[in-house]
Amino acid sequence: MGALLAPPRLAGSRRRREAAVQALLSVLVFAAGLFMITPFVFMLSSAFKPNGLVFVEPLRIIPRTLFLENFRRIFADPLYPVWYWNSIRITLITIPARGFLVSLAAYAFARMRFRGKNPLFLLFMATMMITPEATIIPRYLMYKGMGLVDTQWAIVVPAVFDVFFLFMLRQFFMTVPRELSEAAFIDGTGHFWVYSRIVLPLSKPALVTMVLFTFIWIWNDYVNPFVFINSMQKQMITTGLQFFQAREGANYALQMAGATFAVIPTVVLFTFTQRYFVQGIATSGIKG
């Protein structure tokens, strides 16, 4: 029992062993990190090289001279900037519309009390079980009937509401104490006031998470523009880039410049919202 009472004492050999274990772990984890960053490094590196050098010296990470001609050609391309702008416009319309509609409904579901509320909510959640691929033909036919096919509204309109975020925001709103809103009701304010002045400002991590994921999912969406949009002029950056890569088949440097420029918004948004979404996921246990 003496060992139990004595303060934990690290002998010299044990401390050395702990340091060795930490060093080993660091090497392992660092290798994993290297494995994950390498593709980005090569993408950047090739984007700043003339195409002729990409395969001559593939392992030279930092180019001898910074070659900007690839980017100049991207901006001068008749279609690339159009696709880029289309994607920006579609996300800029969808995000506020979705943010408003979903948060409003989520507030109502967090506060409403009626019998059958939970089964009803489960019925909504069940729509997430049907994969989008299963309904792609019916959706195509429906959008065609609505005149949405081959317009960018085919991406925007269906994306305005989303069950996943309804669930996420409702979970978050339910953690806002009712006492806060009850005090406001006594002062004669309504639900909309409570929603916009109390609940929304308190839910910043959840809202930022929604904005980030919505942006990423729409920006990276390939299937929807591919299926619902036909005209080259109306495509988004993903479908456009695919076409671009096929067209510039042999010019890898130019392709990499196109790819690099297309990931910039994602990386920027990711960097600025990182601490919010990690916190949001850790607290709610929900992950996209």
Next chain:
Amino acid sequence: MNGPARTLRRLLGQRDLQLMALLGLAWMVIFNYLPMYGIFIAFKNFNILKPVWAAPWAGLEHFREFFTDGSFVRVMRNTLGINGLRLAIGFPLPIIFAILLSELVWPGIKRAVQTISYLPHFISWVILGGLLVTWLSDVGIVNAILLKLRVIREPIFYLAEPRYFWWIAVVSDIWKELGWSAIIYLAAITGIDPQLYEAATIDGATRLQKTRYVTVPCIRGAIAIMFVLTVSYLLNSNFDQIFVLKNQLNVPASDVIDIYVYRMGLQAGRFSYSTAIGLFKSVIALGLLLLSNRVARRLMGSSIF
């Protein structure tokens, strides 16, 4: 007061709240539930000239055709092959990665690697696919490195050979999702009571024993949830990924259900047939979800529902 009257009064008393939910619900009815009604065309001989309700019934004919079609074996083998490998390798790796990260005490490298590992999840498959196609080409960087290391003598055009395709799909998917999948386990590990580790230390447990008897049992719930979800996706391929990596030469290994549905439905215009396959897939997915949920509950004592 009896039940229905009270429910009614309550409903009337919450008009403002209902108004707030109304627009969202209308959206959901139109864009989530109406397309489900369209799934009926799986049991009909639908053509684009007539509305869905007017199309003649076909019963289970489309399902029968799919099961007896020559492509059935191929698309099932590829779908299950890729997803099976992904389950076998891609499922345990994020758990191991999360445990390794959590054992690391140096905060600098831990934070940096964690942030880097999330990044690939946010990049679209079109971009990653473009990178992969370039690197795996005969003059690409993979061949350059392997030639330099003298692992191979002749450059190999990896995406042109069906036998490499499953591995390319699985490894690139793991690369993209490893860090992101680890988030949920990292969050679970952070939530473990430190006293458990202290007690284990006093009892003389080694590092591996602590991982085996403290960490793993404590994150069992998270493992069970992820396991159930992964198994239920066994027939779901990543359409974007396969679509950007497939080509005429690797088709024997890259033709998966989702690609087949797209080919039949939107390219060949066989709406009813491809909807039937999509429906078949959803039903199997639901069955797998219930089954894996039961398995998880029995083996790990934890499940989604």
